[in-house]
Amino acid sequence: MTLIKSISGIRGTIGGDTGHGLTPVDIVKFTSAYALFLKNDKPSVKLKVVIGRDARISGLMVSNLVTGTLLGMGVDVLDIGLTTTPTVEIAVVDTNADGGIIITASHNPKQWNALKLLNALGEFLSDADGKQILALADSGDLQYAGVDQLGKYQTDDSYIEKHIQKILRLPLVDTEAIRNAHFRVVIDAVNSTGGIAIPHLLNALNVAQIDRLFCDPTGHFPHNPEPLPEHLYDICESVVKNQADVGFVVDPDVDRLAIINETGGFFGEEYTLVAVADYVLQHKKGNTVSNLSSSQALKVITEKAGGTYYASAVGEVNVVAMMKETKAVIGGEGNGGVIYPDLHYGRDSLVGIALFLTHLAKSGKKCSALRQQYPDFFISKNKVEFSPDMDIDLILKAITNKYKEYPIITLDGIKIHFDKEWVHLRRSNTEPIVRIYAESDQISKADTLANKILNDFKEILQDI
DSSP: OOEEEETTEEEEEBSSSBTTBBOHHHHHHHHHHHHHHHHHHSTTSOOEEEEEEOSOTTHHHHHHHHHHHHHHTTOEEEEEEEOOHHHHHHHHHHTTOSEEEEEOOTTSOTTEEEEEEEOTTSSBOOHHHHHHHHHHHHHOOOOOOOGGGOOOEEEOOOHHHHHHHHHHTSTTOOHHHHHHHTOEEEEEOTTSTHHHHHHHHHHHTTOSEEEEESOSOSSOOSSOSSOOGGGOHHHHHHHHHTTOSEEEEEOTTSOOEEEEETTSOBOOHHHHHHHHHHHHHHHSOOEEEEETTSOTHHHHHHHHTTOOEEEEOSSHHHHHHHHHHHTEEEEEETTTEEEOTTTOSSBOHHHHHHHHHHHHHHHTOOHHHHHHTSOOOEEEEEEEEOOTTSOHHHHHHHHHHHTTTSOEEOSSSEEEEETTEEEEEEEOSSSSEEEEEEEESSHHHHHHHHHHHHHHHHHHHHHO
């Protein structure tokens, strides 16, 4: 069993021993700490928290525990039920709530669940805030409300519709262009809440024909729920068989978007953001942001459009912070996460689909041809495991020293630039692991660069 405590919340496998899995005791403990954190910030205010969940099997159980705990802490609860992560983020702002809890383990398999914690802006907590909550949970100094101070419980299942209506009102979303394109679209919602939200969105966008795969929100994932090429055979086959124009795949909480072109090939998860950003930049001059491990293709199209590209530390909260600092018009992460600040500061597959379909319709191109207009870059992803007693920082320092004549960014790990290639080394916060990401204009060259760093590790270890 696994329990991982981080600044953004708590995630783990369901069951097992307390403190070693996501047990009811752990759920109550961390929900209580979150409520106390909010109360400490606003001690004289009756607080309200929005909660929502994806469709995974354990969701109702976890939701009931979260709800009861918040009520027991004297916090009012607005439960928007089966929904998406971006929908909860929007609902927090719309209802002037003091925070939100999204019950989802995102792309993790069915045995996992998690509490994703939001602030009053509907955004993930800062590092400092997350650490405060972890400290409160460890202190055990948690007091609950008396009977007259218990929170009140309300439900509202209208927020997916409200989310979609906000998207339709965006100036860059053109439903008439989409209608005139007569698109046929295949979707794979991995039997989670995308099966509720995405068909509704596509109908509202005037998509001519929708073919649904795995849209029954039962939580029984038909394949690994992370939207990577090796997991998506069914939709690739369906796009070709049905002569569809495009396929969309989302993860269980609908904040990551993968695209399949009309040939059944992969548009590329790194290029979801690139394509949407290209469309936005055609109409709004400005800056863009992605994290250090995302493709440099975004930098290329941003500079071509006259804007400036900025790289943030890995993590949505860091991308959002830099987007605000640089007044970026679009940003996100290379895993298919699009953040469009005209709607809200959170990864959102729904707005990604709406902007992409508008872009595709107005381009007059096939999906595969649209992808071909962007520069080709390929990322090789690897990791190195070390023994728990190994001084990983010492090893990374040795790597930095070896490549000190090259441009190096140390904002989040080490990123070394080699002309039009780069390698990014990040150590895990929870395991003795260093992840190695390398990008080049050919996958073989990216693999070669990654292997070069792996060999550097071996040489350094021999000298220690």
